[in-house]
Amino acid sequence: MGITKTENMSGYQNIDDFDRILGTPSSQKLINLFVCWDRLSVKEIIEKTGLSETQIYNTLKNLESINVINKKIRGTYELNDLPFTNLLKQAYAENLKYYLGQKLYDLSDRLETSDNRSILNELLDLIANWEPFLKKYF
Secondary structure (H helix, E strand, O other), X not given: OOOOEEEEOOEEEEHHHHHHHHOOHHHHHHHHHHHHHOEEEHHHHHHHHOOOHHHHXXXXXXXXXXXXXXXXHHHEEEEOOOHHHHHHHHHHXXXXXXXXXXXXXXXXXXXXXXXXXXXXXXXXXXXXXXHHHHHHHO
């Protein structure tokens, strides 16, 4: 029988809970957003992801249950500052750097062959969604 529990700040969590919660696309989207924007409200998350309010609240509740995020003042949320979450944040940041770098490269490569208006719109969307991260790393 293997290890089935891991310790965190609130006691013990079942490792299966981490796998189940962190493995969902909605959790991954939210973690990426928090890596970029630090603190977000539910309204901002809806605007940036297109997920339903119910799905967002369920995902936030699940991420809170494994101590990945904390609810802050005025209904905002942020990643907590625990060692596990800091490692998770670093991994997501590295992946986001690669993704955004590749996206910027692809857009610049298409400048020669595509409608510049279309590329400009894609670039503006990219900036709107990832501005703090782009400023920090690019």
